[in-house]
Amino acid sequence: MNMDQLKRQAAARALDEVRDGMQLGLGTGSTAKHFIELLGERVAAGLNVIGVPTSEATRADAERCGVPLTTLDEIDHLDLTVDGADEIDPQLNLIKGGGGALLREKIVAAASDRMIVIADDTKWVPTLGRFPLPVEVIPFGLGATRRAIEKAFAQCGVSGQMAVRKAKDGHVFVTDGGHWIVDAQLGRIADPASLAKALSAIPGVVEHGLFIGLASSAVLAGGDGIRVIERR
Ligand SMILES: O=C(CO)[C@H](O)[C@H](O)COP(=O)(O)O
Structure with a gap:
């Protein structure tokens, strides 16, 4: 099958x-x-x-x-x-x-x-994180939001490359809500609940892909x- x-x-x-x-x-x-x-x-x-x-x-x-x-x-x-x-x-x-x-x-x-x-x-x-974690962000102030996301990752003991998602045509992917997505290659998320809380507290983060x-x-x-x- x-x-x-x-x-x-x-x-x-x-x-x-x-x-x-x-x-x-x-x-x-x-x-x-x-x-x-x-x-x-x-x-x-x-x-x-x-x-x-x-x-x-x-x-x-x-x-x-x-x-x-x-x-x-x-x-x-x-x-x-x-x-x-x-x-x-x-x-x-x-x-x-x-x-x-x-x-x-x-x-x-x-x-x-x-x-x-x-x-x-x-x-x-067994543990989340192999799939890149999508974080939906407001385009305004993206540099500051990315730095805040990195800080949240460090606080939660994870790190990895982040990339703004592109659509198939090479342009930035825009969500139905008009936002962008940053995909983070974290590898292993030992404490997803703490990471979810930390990401939700960042002003430029609209939502993240951790469903707890x-x-x-x-x-x-x-x-x-x-x-x-x-x-x-
Ligand atoms: O979260 C999602 C969309 O935002 C999908 O549920 C997820 O990507 C799984 O997709 P598929 O069923 O095509 O493997």
Whole structure:
């Protein structure tokens, strides 16, 4: 089974948790896209749900698949968010933002009663940090923000190269919120919760890709089948 088939399997397993009448957070990325396509099939067959997309790309996918959409201004909570991740550790802390949607993804996950992370099992790691940590920043004053980020890294015992993310066309990647992303190659993040707190305290940092205590469970698809891990 190839990676894409594994992603679709994980998405299908998460779909089992969706009930009629649910208000859903819809994640971003190739795995979340499988979930939206499968959800669209269920909606076409009569399932009644409404979703909040975590990016403009997901909004377009959901519209294409016939999934009805709303906003967090029109509804007061979400029952369930289903989203992918770039890394998942045994405490179900995550690195997200490889697709650049971390800000809306975190707002939606935080507004949700439950978050199920869907992934192929290559995303499962003993310690976060191999995947570059995305930090979403305001372009104004970027030099000062980068220095503050470096200081936060040093305080938390990590270090590594930082680079402003570029889009495929070579221009700076701009998020749906109009911000930039700095990707930090940290290698190993021993204390993700402390680092998350330190980064959140920096004025020019809009959000970062460490999702601490937000995921309720993870569905991991691998060659040996599907593994569901619940947060303790
Ligand atoms: O955080 C994300 C987007 O901001 C994605 O969930 C993450 O990058 C995983 O993507 P994929 O399912 O394509 O591997």
